[in-house]
Amino acid sequence: MANVSSTADEILRCARSLIIGGGYNGFSYADISGVVGIRKASIHHHFPSKVDLVRAVVQRHVEEAAAGMAALDRHHPDPADRLRAYARYWAECVRDPANAFCVCALLASQIPVLPEEVVVEVRSHFRALSDWLTSVIQEGAKQGRLNLSCDARAEAEVFMAAVHGAMLSARAYGDDAAFRTIVTRLIDRLVADHDEPTKRAAPGA
Amino acid sequence: MANVSSTADEILRCARSLIIGGGYNGFSYADISGVVGIRKASIHHHFPSKVDLVRAVVQRHVEEAAAGMAALDRHHPDPADRLRAYARYWAECVRDPANAFCVCALLASQIPVLPEEVVVEVRSHFRALSDWLTSVIQEGAKQGRLNLSCDARAEAEVFMAAVHGAMLSARAYGDDAAFRTIVTRLIDRLVADHDEPTKRAAPGA
DNA sequence: GACGGCCAACCTACTGGTTAGCAGGCTGGC
DNA sequence: GCCAGCCTGCTAACCAGTAGGTTGGCCGTC
Secondary structure (H helix, E strand, O other), rough: OOOHHHHHHHHHHHHHHHHHHHHHOOHHHHHHHHHHOOOOHHHHHHOOOOOHHOOOOOOOHHHHHHHHHHHHHOOOOOHHHHHHHHHHHHHHHHHHHHHHOOOHHHHHOOOOHHHHHHHHHHHHHHHHHHHHHHHHHHHHHOOOOOOOOOOOOHHHHHHHHHHHHHHHHHHHHOHHHHHHHHHHHHHHHOOOOOOOOOOOOOOOO | OOOOOHHHHHHHHHHHHHHHOOHHHOOOOHHHHHHOOOOOOHHHOOOOOOHOOOOOOHHHHHHHHHHHHHHHHOOOOOOOHHHHHHHHHHHHHHHHHHHOOOOHHHHHOOOOHHHHHHHHHHHHHHHHHHHHHHHHHHHHOOOOOOOOOHHHHHHHHHHHHHHHHHHHHHHHHOOHHHHHHHHHHHHHHHHHOOOOOOOOOOOOO
16 A cells, blocks of 8 residues: 555565565574564564564565556457466566565465465465456457367466466476476467467467 | 385374475474374484485385376376376375375475475476376377377476466365366366367267 | 384574664654 | 654564474383
């Protein structure tokens, strides 16, 4: 909402990248203190408990994701292009170690040991992303730009799962190109299922 | 290799389910001590350090996975059936909270904070699984049972990513049915791409 | 008597969190 | 104009609890 102080902002950004690195139990207040150049107690001043901090990180991610999806909707009238732009965005993130995973996807893997407050935020992100992908795919099908092999919701769930799994594979292989390969395949299959089996030639085709 | 003592075995099983719950930093020796009914020091007797313990868990998982894939090869001559059996196996695991994730997939998400010894084991599992899926899909394509939209390796990478992502979605939604939905779609698309768009009628079709 | 399995007691480092308090900026009242 | 009062941002010092790990020794058995 209101713009928070730059220190709280820095703490959030730092916590975010630490979570992306190793999840909820993979970092401590001391880690943040070291990076931001502030004492542990000062972090507690901005975020009383670790739960508050992580929840704030996730909430911000959810907001930014919503804004990002809205921006994609605005800038890419063609649903196929919208999916490609979404993929490009994440491909760029995956290159940067501090950004190489979706905060919510990473936290989702640790849900059994996560505080409930964080779980609900993570869940809401999955719902929002699935909803958006469903709408994009639905629109693409209506316009004849995308070829679905089942209903849009199911197609969207497969898409989302594959994107998250691709982040995992990139990390496991230690090779960010793995992400791009998988996601490109995924989109090609949706966009050019019948006429262009392996590669898209030109956007207007 | 040689069958270890039942205590070491219990420790391994316990550590495994704890890792599945929250990853490398999501459990402690005290947690295991509580569940197995043994003192912390005794765990160190069997596994000198946490790295040794987790590496052993992953190594066992890799071995069991190899055995499982070999068994699927033996019991299911039809590659499409083999993929379905693989999916069924994991669908069953996902129902059980102590088994609801692939140990290697979960650890892969935390690679940046993992000791190198564990990382190499995790990586080798991803390679082995990708190799096996590639061989199954290749064989299915040769036999005309599967319809590929790209080369078998790429198809296998998409498949593996989607399966891992489906585990994540099931966890995020708190609904193990989400896993089955996604993976069923995924296989249907491979098996019955052209003649049965949404649902497989009978195995012999 | 050597060895495998186990444990009590202990260790150091670090965890998330609290407390009391300081410096500086902004306010209102005189 | 000035000062009291308050708020924000920050910190040193401290806390109890827990992390992974070590030591020395007990007990059975082969």
